[in-house]
Amino acid sequence: MTNAVEISNVIFQWPTGKTPVLDIPEFSVGTGERLFVSGSSGSGKTTLLNLLGGVAVPDSGAVSVLGTRLDKLSSAQRDSFRADHVGVIFQLFNLVPYLSLVENVLLPCRFSARREAQATATDGDPVSAARRLLSRMGLSSDLFAGRSVTDLSVGQQQRVAAARALIGAPELLVADEPTSALDEDARQSFLDLLFESVAAEGQTLILVSHDRRLEAMFDRHVVLADLNHAAIRQVPE
C-alpha cells in the first residue's frame, strides 16, 4: 500500500440536486505526500473533504483511505475510522468555545481509543501530548491554563486546531483553507510549524485552498476543477 488516498469513478450528488457536484474518475495521494488542492467556491471541495472524512459516501465509485474502502463501511464504522485516522483543520472557528486549549486538543483522544493510546505511547499521557504539540505550534504554556479559547487571536486558534489534528498521530491530515483568515506573517509561520510536525510524524497532508501562493511549499498541486468533471458551474468569489 503506497497510496494514502485512492478515489476512482466517484460520483456524488445531493439528494435534492439534479446534477452531480462531484465526478472524479481518478485521484490518488501517496503516503507521506503533501498535496495542495486549489479550488474556488463551488468546485466541490466541501464535498471532497466530507468524502475523505467519511462523513459523506459517493453515490457510486470507490473511496479508499489508508487502504480502507470508506464507501463499504457503515456510518458508525466511518465515524470511528475518522476518529482514529483523520485529523481535520477548518478555515475558522475550529475550537469548541466552552473548552480550554488543552481540552480542545484532547478531543480526538476522547472519541478514539487508538489516538489516546498513541498519545500516551509518545508522551506518557494525552495531556502531556497536548501540551507538547501546543508548544511545538508555538503557543506558550501560560496560554494553556484557564484562558478561554475565544480570547485567542485567529492565528493562535488555528495553531490549537493544528495541534488537535496532530494529536495521537492520525495518518491523514485534511485542512480546509486553514490560512485564509491569517495575515502574511501568521500564515507563513503557521505553515512552517505544520510542515515541521507533519514531517516529524510522516503524515499525509491534503490542504485545500484557493490561495495559489501556497502552492510552492507543497510536493504536488492539483486543481480541483481539472480533477472534478462535474465542476462546471463557476461561482464568482
Add this chain to the structure above:
Amino acid sequence: MKTVVALAFRSLISRSATVMLSVAAIAVSVTLLLGVERIRTETRNSFANTISGTDLVVGARSGSIPLLLYSVFRIGNATNNISWQSYRELASDPAVAWTIPLSLGDSHRGFRVLGTNTDYFQYFRYARTRSLSFTEGKRFDDVFDAVLGAEVADALGYSVGDQVVIDHGVGRIGFASHKDKPFRVSGILARTGTPVDRTVHVSLGGIEAIHIDWRSGAPAPGLRIDAERVRGMDLQPRAITAFMVGLKSRFATFTVQRKINEYRPEPLLAILPGVALQELWSLMGTAERALSAISVFVVVTGLIGMVTMLLSGLNERRREMAILRAVGARPAHIFSLFLLEAAFIAALGAVLGLGLLYLLLGVAQPVIESTYGLFIAIGAPTSTDLIYLGAVIVAGVLAGIVPAFRAVRLSLADGIIVRS
C-alpha cells in the same frame, strides 16, 4: 459517554445566563406543582382531622352534609331542633358511652356561640386522638362563663375575665343582643386548626338563661328577668340542635344509627362523620383537581421554554457540532449531548424547585398556620414529591428529544465542513 456528559456540562456552564433562566422557569413551576400538592394533602388531612373519635353525629332530619356543616363546621343553620327528652332517651341507650349536646343559633361578633356541657372538653377529639386543652383559664363553671376558641381570643383580643355580650342570631351584627346578661371569659383553648378555634363555648344553661325572657326570637314585652334571678331558675333546655355520640363498641355503630334514624317520636338523622367528611371533600375535589391541572400546565410551559432555548441556540452551534463530528463524534453523541443538556436543566430545575418549596414553606408555615389554622408539616420529601420530580425530569428528557433530533439532522446535513 463520559466525554459527552462532560461536554454537556461544560456547554451549559458556558451559557449559564440563559441556562439559569430556563432552570429558574422549571424550578418555579416545580415549586408550584409540589406546593399545590402539599397544600392539597395537608388541607385534606386537616379536613379529615376536624373531628375524630366521634362515632355518630345526630340532628334533626335533613341531609348528611348540611348536618355535618352546621354541627361540625358551624356553617349554615339547622332546620329543626331535637327535643331534650329525645336526646336524654337516646343518650341513655346502653350502647352509648358518651354524648356531647350541641346548641347553636347565637353568635358573638361574627363567631358562632356553641352551647354544650363539660363533656365537650372531656370527649371531643380532633386530629385522631388530640383533646382540647387550655392555654389560659379553665372550663365554664358558672351559667355566665364562656370558653373561647384560640382564634376568637386572638381576633378580638380577649383574655380571661373579660366580658362577652352574645348577639342573638348568627349575622355579623346581631339583630338584637343579650346585653342584659353578659358572659365572663373563663378560659381560652389552645389552637386546634379546626372550627373549634372560631367558636365561643358556653354551657347549655347559659344559652337557656339568655333566652329565658325571650319569646319567638325577640325579648318578651314587659318580661325582664335579670341575671342574678336567672341563676336561681330551672335552666334545663327544652331542645338542642344536635349531639355527638361516642359508642362503647364501634361494632354497634350501624345498629345505633338505624335505631336513631327509625326513632318514632321525632324524625332524626344520625351520620357517620368520617363518611360525611368524605362526601363533602369529594364536592370540593373539582377545585382541587383544577389547581393540580394548572400546576401541571405551568411545568409544561417551563419545559417548552427550555426546548425553545435549546432550539434557538442550535444554529449558532452548527460549527461546534461539525468540530465534534470531525474529531470522531457520532450522530448518537450529538443526540446525547443535547438530550443530556435538557436532562441537566430539568434535573437542576427540579432540585432547585424542591429547595425553593422548602424555603417558602419555612417562611410561610407560621403565617399559614396563624391565618388559616392549617399546619403544614415540613418533613422529608414524600414519595409523591419524588414521583413528581422524577416525572418532571423524564418529561424534560422527552422534551429534549426535539432539539436533539434537530441537531442530528442539521449535523448530518452539514457534515464536517460547515459552509460559511
